[in-house]
Every structure is written in structure tokens, then in C-alpha cells.
Amino acid sequence: FKEGNELKHKEVNIDSKILIEKFELNHINIDVVGDIHGLYDEFVAFILSLGYEVNDYNITHKENRKLLFLGDVVDRGQQSLRMLKLLYNSVVHNGHYAIIGNHENKLLQFKKHYLKFGNVLNSNNATSETILELLELDKEEMIKYLDFIEDLPHYYTYKDIAFTHGNLDYFEPTSVIKSKMMYGAGKSINTDLKYQILFDKGINSYTLIRGHY
Secondary structure, X not given: OOOXXXXXXXXXXXXXXXXXXXXXXXXXXXXXXXXXXXXXXXXXXXXXXXXXXXXXXXXXXXXXXXXXXXXXXXXXXOOHHHHHHHHHHHHHHHOOEEOOOHHHHHHHHHHHHHHHHOOOOOOOHHHHHHHHHHHOOOHHHHHHHXXXXXXXXXXXXXXXXXXXXXXXOOOOOOOOOHHHHHHOOXXXXXXXXXXXXXXXXXXXXXXXEEOOO
16 A cells, blocks of 8 residues: 555646545555544543554554544543644654544634634633633644644545545535535434435445544
8 A cells, every 4th residue: 555645636627617626545554533522641542552652742553554533633621732733743744644623623713813803702612722722832833733724624535435524414525515524414313314315326425434423
């Protein structure tokens, strides 16, 4: 297998001049983890049991396995900043993969407002705690992590498997909007059933692995 981060293929529709990015995995030995929500200690204990090593916010595996994070690594738990640092190093320096979840997107809403107005919007308690942790950092370091989140893809595919954060009733990488992949398409019990029905009919062509609920 090939090593390295995601392959980003760009396609251009000649008529409309629309540029489309596809996010495809090119590494086959992957462990998929979703919705850690700031539980750093529990997460580290879990991946150690899978043979990973964690040193100075870097994750490695002796068999060169990689992790795919399905979003929502922050908020709710008490160690969101530690999880964000671990995620950053894992993806940027160690060749792991991550997609954006709705809780990461809430941090981008904070970033946009903070850089424009210099103050902080009201948020729910979980996101507010993460924002307070970020504000304790130097501004340059804080923006580094937020820029990293902003650049995360909203899905990955590997052959006929799709990975998203949100629960979907339909998936097609070039037509489903980013916000739906982050926030989902409604109650999970309904969307999962709809997705399966459309899969059985051949309309959904990917097996969906997701987080969120």
C-alpha cells in the first residue's frame, strides 16, 4: 500500500467551471474512531490497547497503522485542548486522517467572529469551555489550530466506503453539501433506515461509516 496523507483529486466541469475536490484515502490499514469529545485520557488508553504509542502529542504504530478521526474530538470532556493538539500533530506530522465535525465547526464560528470583532459570541457550555482553553494560548498558536480545523475535509472515501461525521440518508461526494455532512440529515433512526433502503435500490453506492449519534 502507499503511505501518506489524502489524495486530493480536482475535477473541472468545463461548462460551469466549478472546481470539485475529492477526498480519497490511500492507506488501507486504518482504525476509525468517532466522537471523542475531549476525553483525552480515555482515548489514549484505548489506542494503546490497539498497539499505538503516544509520545509528546504524536501517535505512531509499529505496524504503520493509521487513525481516521470522524470529527467531534472537542467539547463536553475536560481535555479538549489536549485532544486538539494531539489531532493536529497526528494529521500534520504523523500521516493520520481526520474529518471535521459539527463541534469543530462551532470553533470556526468563534474564529470568524473573534477575528472580525475581537470578542466572543455566546456558545453552549461545552463549546465555551473549549474556547476558554484556546484563548489561554498565544493568539498565533490558537489561530494555527483553528486554521488546521478549517482545512479538514468533510468526508473521506475508500473504494466503496464513505466516512462522514453526520448521519445521512444519501451520500454522493460531489453533491451532498458540507453542512449536512457535518450536522447530519435528521434523526439517526430515520436516516439510517432511509440510507439502507436507497443502498438496496442501488442509489446509495457507498457503505457509510459515520459519527455524530
